[in-house]
Amino acid sequence: MGKKIIVAGLGHGGIAAAALLAKNGYDVTVFEKKEEGTLGYDWTDIFAPAALRIAQIPMPPRNKYEFKENMTFFSPNAKRGLEQQVPHDELEIKMERKDIYELFINHAVSCGVKIEYGCEVLSPIVEGKRVVGINTSHGEKYADLVIDACGMNSPVRRNLPKELGIENEIARRERITIFRAFFNKATDEEVEAKFRVMLLEDDRLGVSWVASEEEHTDLLIGRFEEFDLDEVNSFADYLRTKCPRLGREIVRGGQFVEIPVRHPLSIMVADGYAAIGDSAFMTVPLIGSGIANSLKAAKMLSDTVINDKDGTYSAASLWNYQVKYYRALGAGLAPLECVKFLLLTLEPEELDYCFNSGMLNEDNITMTANFTALTDLFRFDIPDLLNKGVQVIKKPKLLKKILGCGASIAKVTAACAAMPPVWNEKAVRVWADMYTKAFK
Numbered sequence: 001m002g003k004k005i006i007v008a009g010l011g012h013g014g015i016a017a018a019a020l021l022a023k024n025g026y027d028v029t030v031f032e033k034k035e036e037g038t039l040g041y042d043w044t045d046i047f048a049p050a051a052l053r054i055a056q057i058p059m060p061p062r063n064k065y066e067f068k069e070n071m072t073f074f075s076p077n078a079k080r081g082l083e084q085q086v087p088h089d090e091l092e093i094k095m096e097r098k099d100i101y102e103l104f105i106n107h108a109v110s111c112g113v114k115i116e117y118g119c120e121v122l123s124p125i126v127e128g129k130r131v132v133g134i135n136t137s138h139g140e141k142y143a144d145l146v147i148d149a150c151g152m153n154s155p156v157r158r159n160l161p162k163e164l165g166i167e168n169e170i171a172r173r174e175r176i177t178i179f180r181a182f183f184n185k186a187t188d189e190e191v192e193a194k195f196r197v198m199l200l201e202d203d204r205l206g207v208s209w210v211a212s213e214e215e216h217t218d219l220l221i222g223r224f225e226e227f228d229l230d231e232v233n234s235f236a237d238y239l240r241t242k243c244p245r246l247g248r249e250i251v252r253g254g255q256f257v258e259i260p261v262r263h264p265l266s267i268m269v270a271d272g273y274a275a276i277g278d279s280a281f282m283t284v285p286l287i288g289s290g291i292a293n294s295l296k297a298a299k300m301l302s303d304t305v306i307n308d309k310d311g312t313y314s315a316a317s318l319w320n321y322q323v324k325y326y327r328a329l330g331a332g333l334a335p336l337e338c339v340k341f342l343l344l345t346l347e348p349e350e351l352d353y354c355f356n357s358g359m360l361n362e363d364n365i366t367m368t369a370n371f372t373a374l375t376d377l378f379r380f381d382i383p384d385l386l387n388k389g390v391q392v393i394k395k396p397k398l399l400k401k402i403l404g405c406g407a408s409i410a411k412v413t414a415a416c417a418a419m420p421p422v423w424n425e426k427a428v429r430v431w432a433d434m435y436t437k438a439f440k
C-alpha cells in the first residue's frame with residue numbers, strides 16, 4: 001500500500017484529489033462529519049464542465065444537467081438590465097448539488113477512496129512544525145499528509161499553530177452570508193429577464209437574484225452583514241413588487257449559509273498539510289463560485305504529491321502546488337476582490353450611473369465557463385475604453401473611487417507576480433505579508 005493520506009472533510013476539491021491519489025496507489029481516507037447520503041444542499045449549482053475532465057471525473061448522464069441561463073444584471077434603480085452574452089460552447093452547466101456529490105463520491109469510491117461518515121474533525125495534530133494527523137470524534141488519525149477540505153470554517157486550518165504562518169480566520173467582509181430558497185410560482189406569466197441579478201437593491205449591501213424556472217422561483221439573497229428571516233421576508237416582499245412570479249411558499253432549500261469571497265490563502269501548505277477548496281478560499285471573489293476551481297486545484301495538488309517521489313510532503317515540496325494554483329487561477333482572480341470592495345463603497349446612484357451611462361457593458365459582466373481572470377471581462381476596444389473614460393470623468397467622486405480600485409488591482413497583481421517560485425520559509429513569509437497587505 002502507498003503512503004497514507006487523510007482528507008479532512010468531504011469538500012469538492014478534497015474528494016477529487018482523493019480519487020486521483022487513490023487511483024495512483026495511495027491509501028486515502030476521507031473523514032466527513034455528516035452521515036452518508038446527507039451531503040449537499042437542496043438546490044442547484046453552476047460550474048464549468050471542463051473542470052470535470054481536468055479532475056478525471058466522468059461527465060454526468062445528460063439528464064442530470066442543464067446549461068446555465070444567461071444572467072441579466074440590474075443596478076439599484078433597475079432601469080437598464082445588462083444581459084450576459086455567453087457563447088454556447090462556453091456555457092456552464094447546472095446540476096443538483098446532491099447529484100454533484102453523488103457523481104464525485106461514486107467516482108472516488110470506484111478509485112479506491114475510503115470514506116468514514118459521521119466522523120467530526122476537531123483539530124490538527126501537530127508535532128514540531130509538521131501536521132501529522134487529525135483529532136476526530138472517532139479518535140486520533142495519523143497520516144503522511146493531511147489534505148484540508150473542511151470548507152471555509154475548517155477546524156484544521158483554524159487550529160494550526162501561528163508559527164506555520166497560515167491565516168486561521170476570515171474577516172467579515174471576506175465572506176458573504178447567503179439565504180437561498182426555491183419558492184413556488186405565484187403566476188405563469190412570461191418573464192423578460194429570467195435570471196435577474198440585482199446589485200445593492202433597495203440600498204441593501206449585497207447582491208441577490210431571482211431566477212424564474214419551470215417549476216419554481218429561485219431566490220438568493222447575499223449580504224456582507226448578518227441578517228435574519230425577518231429581513232428575508234421583508235426583502236422578498238419588496239422583490240415581489242418587481243418580480244410578481246416570486247411566490248410565498250418555500251418548496252425547497254431555505255437555509256442561511258456562507259461563502260468566502262476573498263483572495264486565496266496566502267500560504268496554503270505546511271509540512272504534512274495542504275488546504276484545498278473553500279478552506280483555502282478558492283472561490284471567485286466577486287461571485288463565490290468555487291467548484292470548478294477546487295477541481296482544477298485537485299489535479300495540481302495530486303500531481304505535486306505524486307511528483308514528490310521521496311514522500312516528504314514538506315512545505316517545500318507542496319509549495320509547487322500553491323505556485324501552480326496562483327499561476328493558473330489565483331493571480332487572475334484575486335484582483336476581483338478589489339472590484340468587490342469598489343462595489344461596497346459605491347453609492348447606489350453611482351452604480352446606476354455606471355449602468356445607465358453605458359460605462360459598463362455586456363462584456364464586463366459575461367463570465368464564461370473559461371473565465372479565469374478579471375482581464376477576461378475586458379476587451380481592448382478603443383471606442384469602448386474612450387467612452388468609459390468620457391463618462392467617468394464627468395463624475396469626480398466616482399472617478400476617485402475607480403482610480404483607487406485600479407491602484408489596488410495593480411498592487412495585488414504585482415504582489416501575485418512576486419510570489420517566490422521556490423519554497424524559502426523566510427522569503428515566503430515576507431511575500432505573504434506583502435500580499436495580504438495589498439488587500440487592506
Ligand SMILES: Cc1cc2nc3c(=O)[nH]c(=O)nc-3n(C[C@H](O)[C@H](O)[C@H](O)COP(=O)(O)OP(=O)(O)OC[C@H]3O[C@@H](n4cnc5c(N)ncnc54)[C@H](O)[C@@H]3O)c2cc1C
Binds near residue numbers: 039178257277288
Ligand atoms: C448558496 C451557495 C451557492 C453556491 N453556488 C455555487 C455555484 O453555483 N457554483 C460554484 O462553483 N460554487 C458555488 N458555491 C460555492 C461552492 O459550494 C464552494 O466554493 C465549493 O463547494 C468548494 O467548497 P468545499 O467543497 O471546499 O467546501 P464545502 O462545500 O464547505 O465542503 C466542506 C465539507 O467538509 C465537511 N466538514 C466541515 N467541517 C467538518 C468537520 N469539522 N469535520 C468533518 N467534516 C467537516 C462538510 O460537511 C462538507 O462536506 C455556492 C455556495 C453556496 C453556499
